[in-house]
Amino acid sequence: MTAADKQTTADSLDRQLADLDLSERLALVSRLSGRAVFTTSLGIEDQVITAAIGLARLPITVSTLETGRLFKETFDLIGETEERFGMVIERFVPEQADIDAYAAKYGLNGFYDSVEARHACCHVRKLKPLARALDGASIWVTGLRRGQSGNRASTPFAEYDAERDLIKVNPLADWSIEDINAYVEREAVPTNPLHKRGYPSIGCEPCTRAIKPGEPERAGRWWWENDEKRECGLHVAEAAATSAIPTPA
Numbered sequence: 001m002t003a004a005d006k007q008t009t010a011d012s013l014d015r016q017l018a019d020l021d022l023s024e025r026l027a028l029v030s031r032l033s034g035r036a037v038f039t040t041s042l043g044i045e046d047q048v049i050t051a052a053i054g055l056a057r058l059p060i061t062v063s064t065l066e067t068g069r070l071f072k073e074t075f076d077l078i079g080e081t082e083e084r085f086g087m088v089i090e091r092f093v094p095e096q097a098d099i100d101a102y103a104a105k106y107g108l109n110g111f112y113d114s115v116e117a118r119h120a121c122c123h124v125r126k127l128k129p130l131a132r133a134l135d136g137a138s139i140w141v142t143g144l145r146r147g148q149s150g151n152r153a154s155t156p157f158a159e160y161d162a163e164r165d166l167i168k169v170n171p172l173a174d175w176s177i178e179d180i181n182a183y184v185e186r187e188a189v190p191t192n193p194l195h196k197r198g199y200p201s202i203g204c205e206p207c208t209r210a211i212k213p214g215e216p217e218r219a220g221r222w223w224w225e226n227d228e229k230r231e232c233g234l235h236v237a238e239a240a241a242t243s244a245i246p247t248p249a
C-alpha cells in the first residue's frame with residue numbers, strides 16, 4: 001500500500017470510528033489487514049484500552065517501553081495487568097550501549113540540564129525502543145485523549161503517521177477523564193496507585209511530579225521546562241531531538 005493509500009484508509013477509518021464505542025473501535029482495528037500494536041505506558045487511559053483488548057481477547061499486540069527509569073508502582077502494574085487480563089505485555093528496553101553513550105555525553109541525569117539533553121534521553125530510552133515495538137506493524141493504537149492537553153486537543157480517531165509509515169489509531173480521542181474513571185470502576189481495571197497521589201500523567205520517575213490543584217493534567221511531566229507543549233517525542237515529529245543523540249561506541 002502506498003503512502004497515499006494509507007492516508008486515504010486513515011481518513012476513512014477516522015470517519016468510521018467516530019460513530020462506534022470503544023470495543024467496536026478496537027474490534028474494527030483488529031480486523032484491518034496487517035499487525036496492530038498498542039503501546040501502553042500503564043497510565044489510566046492505556047489501562048482502559050488494555051482492558052478492552054484483554055476482555056475481548058482481540059488480536060492486538062500490547063507492548064510497553066520499559067525505560068529503566070519507571071516508578072516501582074508502574075513496574076508492578078505490568079505484572080498485575082498481565083495477571084488480571086491473562087495476557088502478555090511485550091517489554092521493550094533501551095540498548096545498554098545507547099545508555100552508556102548518553103551518560104558519557106550528558107551524565108545519567110543530564111536531562112535536567114537542557115531540552116536537548118532531555119530529548120536525547122527520551123530518544124534513547126523511549127523512541128528507539130518504540131521503533132522496535134512498532135517494527136512490522138501496520139496499525140499503532142495509542143491512548144491519546146483530546147482533553148489531556150492543548151497539544152492533544154485536535155487528536156483524530158485515526159491518522160496516517162508519515163514518519164513511521166503506519167496508521168495511528170486513537171480510540172479514546174473523544175473520551176473525558178470522567179468516561180475513563182467510569183470504565184475503570186465498571187470493569188475493575190487495575191490502575192497505578194500514583195494517580196490517587198496527584199499524578200494524573202505518569203512517565204519516568206525522575207521526570208514526573210505530582211500536580212497541584214487546578215494545574216493541567218500533564219503539568220507534572222518535565223516540569224522544569226518552560227515549553228507548555230512539551231512531549232517526549234512519541235507523539236510528535238522528532239525534529240531537532242535526533243541531532244543531539246550521541247552515537248554509541
Ligand code: SF4
Pocket residue numbers: 067069111118119121122123125126203204206207232
Ligand atoms: S522521561 Fe526523563 S528519564 Fe524518561 S526517557 Fe525521557 S528524559 Fe529520560
